[in-house]
Amino acid sequence: MEVRRQIEVSGIVQGVGFRPYVYRLATGRHLKGTIRNTPAGVTIEIQGPAETVQDFVEHLPAEAPPLARITCLAVHDVPCNGDQEFRIVDSHEGEEVRTLISPDVAVCADCLAEMFDLNDRRYRYPFINCTNCGPRFTIIRDIPYDRPSTSMAVFPMCPACLAEYENPLDRRFHAQPNACWECGPRAELWDKSGRKLECRDPIAEAALLLQSGLVVALKGLGGFHLAVDATNPAAVALLRQRKHRVEKPFAVMVPDLQVAEEVCELDGPARTILQSMQRPIVLLKKKPSIISDQVAPFNRYLGIFLPYTPLHYLLLAEGGFKALVMTSGNLSEEPIAIDNREAVNRLDGLADHFLVHNRDILLRCDDSVVRVAGGIARQLRRSRGFVPVPVFLKDNQPSVLAVGGELKNTICLTKDKNAFLSQHIGDLENVESYGFFHEAVEHLERILEIRPEIIAYDLHPNYFSTKWALQQTGVKLVGVQHHHAHIASCMAENHLEGRVIGFALDGTGYGTDGHIWGGEVLIAGYKDFERAAHFEYVPLPGGEAAIREPWRMAVSYLAHHFRPEFLKSELLKFDIPFVRQLNQAKVDLLLRMIEQSVNSPLTSSCGRLFDAVSALVGIRQQVNYEAQAAIELEMAISESEDETGYPLELLPNGPGWIIGTRPLFVSLLNDLGNNLPAAAISRRFHNGLVEGFVQLATLLCNQTTLRRVCLSGGTFHNLYLSQRLETRLSDVGFEVFVQKEVPSGDGGLSLGQALVAAATMQP
Numbered sequence: 001m002e003v004r005r006q007i008e009v010s011g012i013v014q015g016v017g018f019r020p021y022v023y024r025l026a027t028g029r030h031l032k033g034t035i036r037n038t039p040a041g042v043t044i045e046i047q048g049p050a051e052t053v054q055d056f057v058e059h060l061p062a063e064a065p066p067l068a069r070i071t072c073l074a075v076h077d078v079p080c081n082g083d084q085e086f087r088i089v090d091s092h093e094g095e096e097v098r099t100l101i102s103p104d105v106a107v108c109a110d111c112l113a114e115m116f117d118l119n120d121r122r123y124r125y126p127f128i129n130c131t132n133c134g135p136r137f138t139i140i141r142d143i144p145y146d147r148p149s150t151s152m153a154v155f156p157m158c159p160a161c162l163a164e165y166e167n168p169l170d171r172r173f174h175a176q177p178n179a180c181w182e183c184g185p186r187a188e189l190w191d192k193s194g195r196k197l198e199c200r201d202p203i204a205e206a207a208l209l210l211q212s213g214l215v216v217a218l219k220g221l222g223g224f225h226l227a228v229d230a231t232n233p234a235a236v237a238l239l240r241q242r243k244h245r246v247e248k249p250f251a252v253m254v255p256d257l258q259v260a261e262e263v264c265e266l267d268g269p270a271r272t273i274l275q276s277m278q279r280p281i282v283l284l285k286k287k288p289s290i291i292s293d294q295v296a297p298f299n300r301y302l303g304i305f306l307p308y309t310p311l312h313y314l315l316l317a318e319g320g321f322k323a324l325v326m327t328s329g330n331l332s333e334e335p336i337a338i339d340n341r342e343a344v345n346r347l348d349g350l351a352d353h354f355l356v357h358n359r360d361i362l363l364r365c366d367d368s369v370v371r372v373a374g375g376i377a378r379q380l381r382r383s384r385g386f387v388p389v390p391v392f393l394k395d396n397q398p399s400v401l402a403v404g405g406e407l408k409n410t411i412c413l414t415k416d417k418n419a420f421l422s423q424h425i426g427d428l429e430n431v432e433s434y435g436f437f438h439e440a441v442e443h444l445e446r447i448l449e450i451r452p453e454i455i456a457y458d459l460h461p462n463y464f465s466t467k468w469a470l471q472q473t474g475v476k477l478v479g480v481q482h483h484h485a486h487i488a489s490c491m492a493e494n495h496l497e498g499r500v501i502g503f504a505l506d507g508t509g510y511g512t513d514g515h516i517w518g519g520e521v522l523i524a525g526y527k528d529f530e531r532a533a534h535f536e537y538v539p540l541p542g543g544e545a546a547i548r549e550p551w552r553m554a555v556s557y558l559a560h561h562f563r564p565e566f567l568k569s570e571l572l573k574f575d576i577p578f579v580r581q582l583n584q585a586k587v588d589l590l591l592r593m594i595e596q597s598v599n600s601p602l603t604s605s606c607g608r609l610f611d612a613v614s615a616l617v618g619i620r621q622q623v624n625y626e627a628q629a630a631i632e633l634e635m636a637i638s639e640s641e642d643e644t645g646y647p648l649e650l651l652p653n654g655p656g657w658i659i660g661t662r663p664l665f666v667s668l669l670n671d672l673g674n675n676l677p678a679a680a681i682s683r684r685f686h687n688g689l690v691e692g693f694v695q696l697a698t699l700l701c702n703q704t705t706l707r708r709v710c711l712s713g714g715t716f717h718n719l720y721l722s723q724r725l726e727t728r729l730s731d732v733g734f735e736v737f738v739q740k741e742v743p744s745g746d747g748g749l750s751l752g753q754a755l756v757a758a759a760t761m762q763p
């Protein structure tokens with residue numbers, strides 16, 4: 001008996017080879033019917049013997065093409081008709097075809113095999129791609145996603161490419177960036193002033209330059225990289241010096257999994273993530289290897305990734321490189337350069353040569369960074385490979401634009417059940433990043449066709465994103481507290497509703513009392529929150545300067561807890577190495593500032609507590625990059641069985657609690673006085689925080705009966721703290737939720753802002 005079923009598939013199913021895939025799946029089973037693109041995705045009608053149709057439906061999601069992402073599959077019975085075959089049909093006239101856009105992904109195995117095949121017409125072609133791989137997001141100018149609205153528009157396809165493009169059974173059917181030697185983009189080698197160098201093989205030439213220790217700027221998928229040979233210490237040092245990047249770790253591209261195993265400790269999940277088509281940078285434990293120590297000094301981890309463009313593969317193979325430093329083509333925190341001429345100007349003095357090409361990058365997109373915990377990748381920077389795949393939400397949302405925070409900015413647009421986070425935009429205090437912020441808002445609204453009714457922003461009056469939001473008219477503006485947004489972000493990606501206990505731990509966030517928050521425990525839902533507990537306030541002497549110079553925080557804490565004995569020069573009588581090395585004049589000045597409340601805002605920041613401890617134990621008095629003191633404190637943790645933890649005290653504060661740090665410092669100073677090494681002290685500090693938090697969560701659970709705990713904020717990038725706290729909370733019966741899909745740091749803030757703002761619209 002024949003049946004006919006209509007299957008509506010939504011998600012990322014256009015421009016990813018979905019229709020040819022369904023065509024093969026249907027014709028292989030001798031089924032009849034049609035498939036067409038629709039605004040939500042595709043609609044399939046499938047007709048044939050009931051059993052075969054059932055088999056088709058079951059296989060449909062399982063074998064979908066690699067880039068497809070099915071979010072919903074609805075099957076209905078419909079009456080049979082006279083179809084004699086299976087056909088790919090045009091979308092209905094006038095029906096607006098709108099669908100999710102795929103991210104840029106790594107070159108696939110089929111394309112790689114062709115590229116290294118002497119007999120293939122694309123032998124060594126650095127821009128080979130197909131429906132399953134290559135650029136997407138970064139070459140789109142507008143929708144619908146068709147060749148004329150991409151930066152491939154200027155390359156008319158040759159007859160051979162066009163034949164592939166038009167053949168539903170070809171791997172390149174409707175692959176918009178399809179190209180070959182005949183018709184597509186080409187690579188060129190330029191000197192530092194942007195003059196084209198005549199050479200037969202620019203990639204081979206660039207490999208020679210890298211081998212000789214020079215810095216080469218490479219145009220990739222989402223922007224330029226600056227590359228040097230990672231096994232050559234002099235080359236790495238040269239890059240650091242030119243980039244004014246003192247100690248911040250560089251990421252390293254290794255040719256294959258085998259080399260990855262030689263330089264880092266890999267487990268199953270790490271191997272999978274490294275090889276995934278998103279090809280993020282993965283932070284992994286370093287092994288002693290041929291990679292220069294200059295690459296990631298004072299760090300137990302190394303960020304490594306595998307090649308992801310055909311050009312990377314050619315370059316690594318050509319030079320026989322074991323590892324290339326590949327860092328964003330920019331000066332310190334500026335956005336990554338994307339245009340050839342822009343790169344020559346902006347990377348002037350940084351790069352010796354430029355390996356460029358003439359396929360324009362329309363939207364910059366940095367490499368994504370993840371780390372692996374409990375077998376699962378957790379985003380530290382969600383960008384290339386992931387954007388613009390939405391975070392799928394539990395419920396429909398109004399159209400909101402959330403503009404994020406100040407540092408590691410991302411924006412978020414919501415529509416229906418999708419939250420589209422932008423790529424990493426960067427630190428907005430930087431003029432160039434601010435321009436990129438505008439571009440991203442404009443571009444995402446256009447390609448996603450979202451006209452926001454609401455704009456959500458951080459409460460900090462001086463954030464550029466906030467100032468921008470407050471200038472917008474004709475929309476509802478909703479200010480969202482920073483730590484509330486962190487917890488809402490965690491709730492959103494975990495599809496939670498109702499209220500939770502939220503630990504929002506980070507460096508800086510503007511509080512509703514005007515102080516700088518950062519060690520916050522909230523009882524929160526999307527709509528509102530109560531501040532159930534926070535770290536006790538201490539002065540942040542010098543404001544921003546205290547963030548750059550952790551010794552200031554150490555002095556602030558000592559003065560706060562042990563005054564009056566240690567005030568002013570008295571502090572110097574405290575006999576620990578930290579105090580002995582202090583500059584008396586500087587300390588006096590600092591203490592005067594604190595005493596007179598000059599430029600010394602109060603903070604409950606968890607990040608600053610880490611800074612103080614890092615300085616006290618002698619790890620880091622000044623930082624060269626954000627969170628360096630805290631990161632190095634984590635790296636210092638001894639691998640021992642020591643379960644000791646420095647105690648915190650919970651002091652009643654109205655209906656909530658203050659997390660007092662005095663006992664912590666008493667014990668820590670005691671250990672310092674007894675010459676306990678920094679490694680042991682760091683461990684005890686971390687352990688103590690975890691025990692204090694578990695105790696606090698238990699208290700709050702007794703008060704509220706809530707058993708779900710959300711962990712968010714940049715402090716949870718600390719793996720030791722995060723994993724230990726998750727384990728301990730679960731052990732005592734809490735349900736623990738963390739951030740995986742979006743960063744727990746400020747890169748994930750916009751998601752939470754959007755959900756909070758949307759909730760305020762509900763009655």
Ligand code: ZN
Pocket residue numbers: 107108109110111112128129130131132133134
């Ligand atoms: Zn491919």
Ligand code: ZN
Pocket residue numbers: 157158159160161162179180181182183184
């Ligand atoms: Zn061609």
Ligand code: FE
Pocket residue numbers: 482486506507508509713714745746
């Ligand atoms: Fe934050």
